[in-house]
Amino acid sequence: MIIKLFQSSHRLKAQQLLKKHCNSTTSCHFHQGEMGRKFVVGGNWKMNGTKSQINEILAFLKQGPLNESTEIIVGVPAIYLDHVKSNAPANVEVAAQNCYKVDKGAFTGEISPVMLKDIGVNWVILGHSERRQIFQESDELVAEKVSFALSNGLRVIACIGETLQEREAGKTEEVVFRQTQAIANKIKDWYDVVIAYEPVWAIGTGKTATPQQAQEVHQALRQWISQNISPDVANSIRIQYGGSVTGANAQELASQPDIDGFLVGGASLKPEFVNIVNARQ
Numbered sequence: 001m002i003i004k005l006f007q008s009s010h011r012l013k014a015q016q017l018l019k020k021h022c023n024s025t026t027s028c029h030f031h032q033g034e035m036g037r038k039f040v041v042g043g044n045w046k047m048n049g050t051k052s053q054i055n056e057i058l059a060f061l062k063q064g065p066l067n068e069s070t071e072i073i074v075g076v077p078a079i080y081l082d083h084v085k086s087n088a089p090a091n092v093e094v095a096a097q098n099c100y101k102v103d104k105g106a107f108t109g110e111i112s113p114v115m116l117k118d119i120g121v122n123w124v125i126l127g128h129s130e131r132r133q134i135f136q137e138s139d140e141l142v143a144e145k146v147s148f149a150l151s152n153g154l155r156v157i158a159c160i161g162e163t164l165q166e167r168e169a170g171k172t173e174e175v176v177f178r179q180t181q182a183i184a185n186k187i188k189d190w191y192d193v194v195i196a197y198e199p200v201w202a203i204g205t206g207k208t209a210t211p212q213q214a215q216e217v218h219q220a221l222r223q224w225i226s227q228n229i230s231p232d233v234a235n236s237i238r239i240q241y242g243g244s245v246t247g248a249n250a251q252e253l254a255s256q257p258d259i260d261g262f263l264v265g266g267a268s269l270k271p272e273f274v275n276i277v278n279a280r281q
């Protein structure tokens with residue numbers, strides 16, 4: 001069962017079971033430090049695609065080839081979730097791009113985690129900077145959504161990241177720690193959370209963070225998580241980088257030790273997404 005959990009991406013759960021196992025036997029060969037984090041690449045389609053364009057994306061995903069050791073998730077506009085869920089290759093998971101913090105009621109235009117689960121969708125992207133900025137979602141609301149989605153059995157890609165102004169004011173770490181703390185205030189278990197670090201200045205601008213800039217933030221965040229949440233969570237949680245990732249820059253970014261995958265916007269609509277999925281050698 002532990003091995004199965006590892007092969008899926010419930011690594012933290014597996015790690016905790018292993019820890020118990022290691023404490024109860026003297027002949028255990030597993031040690032925490034030996035446990036890698038499964039590379040995870042998400043395609044965030046945002047508000048793009050007609051049914052026929054989506055079928056073209058599904059066709060290149062089917063054609064692949066897609067690295068079997070990478071977990072792949074596509075973030076689909078709500079209206080096409082059911083269609084993509086029914087037509088995506090089996091190794092491609094489907095995510096919503098948002099959901100609300102209650103299960104039903106008078107919330108015109110919203111969708112709930114219960115509805116997502118009902119059509120077989122197991123993932124949701126929450127707190128994307130476009131939700132935070134254009135739709136004024138606060139740290140508090142994002143955290144409430146993360147908590148509610150998790151408690152309904154969804155797995156969450158939780159997005160954080162600083163604006164250009166914040167970076168230039170030297171506030172990058174302060175912002176990403178604050179956004180993560182807001183989530184930490186509302187959840188206990190991080191098994192089903194992937195964090196996407198997406199510097200706002202790199203989103204859709206063609207200005208990718210350099211591998212060093214991204215690694216620096218990922219490493220600082222992991223250290224912060226170790227000190228403020230737990231060393232186990234820090235060791236296990238996957239941190240994706242997002243912001244102008246392309247087939248051309250993915251490989252070098254993927255070689256950084258604290259970059260565990262990507263959340264890809266524009267390039268996830270194109271066949272080069274396959275190269276990004278396969279970027280971790």
Ligand SMILES: O=C(CO)COP(=O)(O)O
Pocket residue numbers: 044128198202203204205206242243244245263264265266267
């Ligand atoms: O916002 C993003 C993914 O969520 C990144 O978008 P781009 O890859 O288009 O910069």
